[in-house]
Amino acid sequence: METLPEIAKLHHRDDYVDIHLQVVSIDEVVYQNVEASNQNAFHGSAASGYQPSLERSLDGSSLRQILGNNEGVGFGSGNETESYPDGGREAWLVVLGSFVGVVFHFGLINSLGPIQTYISTHQLSDVAPSTIAWIFSIFLTTNFGFCLLGGTLFDYYGSRIPMSVGVVLTTGGLLGTANAQYVYQFILFFSLCTGLGLAFLQTPLFCLVAHWFSQKRALAAGLVTLGVSVGGVIIPLMLSSLYSSVGFTWAIRVLASLCFVTSGVSIWLTKERFRKTSNGVLATPEGQTQISKPLLYRFAGYINNVFDLKAFKNPRFTLCALGMAGAEVYLITAITYFSSYAMAQGVDEKAAYLMITVINASGVLGRSLPGILAYKFGAFNVIVGMLTAVTVCIFALWFPLGHNLSVLYTFAVLLGITSASVLSLAPVCLAQVTPIQSYGRCYAMVFFMVAMGNLVFIPLSGLLIGTGSKENYGHFVLFCGFLSALVTTWFCAARYYLVGGKISVRV
Template identity: 35%
Template sequence: MEEKGLAGVESPQPSVEESFGNLPDTNQSDIDFNSNPDPQLFVVQEDGASPVIDDKSDAGSGPITLLGAETYPEGGLEAWLVVFGSFCGLCASLGIMNTIAIFQTYLATHQLSDYSEGTIGWIFSLYTFLCFAGGIYVGPMFDKYGPKWLVSVGSVGIVVSMMLLSICTDYWHFLLAFGVLNGLASSACFTPCFTTIGHYFRERRGMATGIASTGGGVGGVVFPLMLQRLFNQVGYAWAIRILGLVCMVLFIFAMLLVRKRLPPASNASTHPDFRIFKEKAFFLTTCGVFLLELGLFIPLAYISSYAVAQGFSSAFAFQILPILNAASVFGRALPGYWADKIGPFNSNMLSVFLTVVSVLGIWLPVGHTMPGIIIFVILFGFGTGNNISITPVCVGRLCHTQHYGRYYATCYTIVSIACLVGIPIAGTLAEATGGNYWSLIVFTGLTQCLSFSFFAAAKVVSVGWKPQVKF
């Protein structure tokens, strides 16, 4: 595998023998030595190969200090406790994200009834945008300092956001409390919950990440049902406060259990490095994730409103989202095992194909019927559940574990733009077609078709036209 050096770097390079002494057989062209203290590009190793480490090199003045021939526990008490802590953190943070349809529907009929759905959608678009955009620094900070303070700050921020949300009355209140504060706090919390797992698992990373990510699906099932009942029994304010207290308990486990294992590279930096987009596979993967997320949040935000518009009761409209998220739980857990067997990219492409079928083959023609909408949310939830859990594994496939946080965060910083515009675009499309939802359904389906194409292109760039290859 060849490595293209960074443009304009002419500094003399130390020999392999001078820097490392006697090493196992390693292709020297696979290693880029650079005296620049900034984050470095490096070659993605094939399975079984490992970059080299120099424990004695000075930080910022020697070669890239990546671990060599490191081993992963692939299990054990400490590793599974980390998975459980990540599960709790994702249950609270992504559980709220998977409940935005309930917030959207409730606010549109109560506090913000004077605003259009597109305008209300900007609250949740800003929230999802900041959830991912904030990772541009969260990822590198995780690589260098670990998850402890990131998860702690994010947890406190989310709980405070819920308490403030319970007393909001005006549009700008909701925009700041939920859109801004909760978005930034969630970014600090869930990014480390995903990337920490890569420090304990490699061969079983898909399964472990899938198990942890089921937390978001569980939260997406429990929180809507809980809020639906609490809205009627104790009112809006106390319903939101109780949700905040539940999240606080979950975050306590996350703060205690989520921790990294591998030391940082000695030249690790807290600043983003967009030069990694020079890697074609990573660039194409990011494009695929961008389109995937552009369409993903549209059903999550509008499925309850869609059900009401089709004449279903408000009670059923609130219950349809938990059904989607329940299917997502299985979609996150079960395919993770297969992703370890057939490769994360192969698993992801199969799930995106299932999503396309559910949107264009079921939701569009028969979504107005009760069997149709139920079948749609089950298939869509299962398919996107796998996408959510396996996409980080796909990103991890393209980088070294010590740079997992940087690659994951850089990818999702670009993806955050899709999260910002996806929901408002869908709302505008629905309004432009007289409140008919066929336009946003077609838009959702097209984004998933294009996403499949980019994931396939990333695989072709990496391993060629070999459908049977594990990748």
């Protein structure tokens, strides 16, 4: 049995501290030589006499006493000692399936501009722009807010049920949107039905990799979120082409067909490894005890516990959640108004829309490279560096030199790389401070915060922009810069709660 100093030695390699602060693998970190025994013990075997437990004593002291009595998300109460494949055919097929689903999911979100432009000049040409804006505001709020339902279903029943519900709602909503002619029809079919369907799809697509990867989690998550940039380039260009060739109705029908096919492929390729049982502990799908109560009856009971407010007693989770939600909100807001900012600076409409494609295309590098860097240096270290970089770019390039076309294109590339890096690494950081059996719900809680943030900050940004003068847009840029600095501070504080003031720490 190792003493505490001996345990500390396990994490030092050539004076470079390698701290692996993932709650779900504390025993794996301490007892690195019993990974095989963990697997047997998880299935009820007493192989090698090893019985993993979070409360296992180390020379009279429990892990809770050594690491601190963390409430809420910091430590779960279940058996969180399962080892992770970190590779293999099944694990990489999950990555591929999640990637395919994300291409459509965020490709559609990144297509809001082309959809808004078309309906405002055709079906809703006689409707005020402020009224049309509610269609997309409600869509984003529904999409991010109802991730809570998808997260709860995912934790207890796995990925198949929420993803199947999501593909039905999304496909049906898009087919209805194709024939919509009035504002209430767009709100019903697009904002509510399609937004709700995407909410059920989103949580499993981004959370499944956490079931299969630990050491390589940042790399796997980076590959999955690469689909955000790929979809952000392909689908807007596809819609723009279809509008002129077959019209809006058939363009959206093609999009609905793409939803059905890509989501079907995702459901086929992906599967979870853990589910949360009725008493809150982890179980494999094969080993989970069946309960006689109907699914809907049980789910109604789980809805009462959708918000785990005790999670926010843990400052690491709270700060990480604030940082992740804040990053999503201010980056979405900045990108939403970027083309209109460019037009206010005298850039022609075609070039202004092209900049959005530049941002999304640059995100391909931004979502692949950080996963590799995070594997070597740690997700928190990389995300803090990227947030610092985007904050510097806002104050050094966008605000003082945004009137210059070359600088705008340069900033668009840098914004695409840094924003994609932040958005892809934020869920990885969240996974490091969240027990695996509650990750879906905690992830969904963060995106509920994103939904509320979008409902507030997008209209607030519109108020700052006002008449659309250069001066007003300057205020908007400063607003984005201060939000970026605040988010950077939150992630730095979360990192401090994890490792203190140490600099050369992989976390």
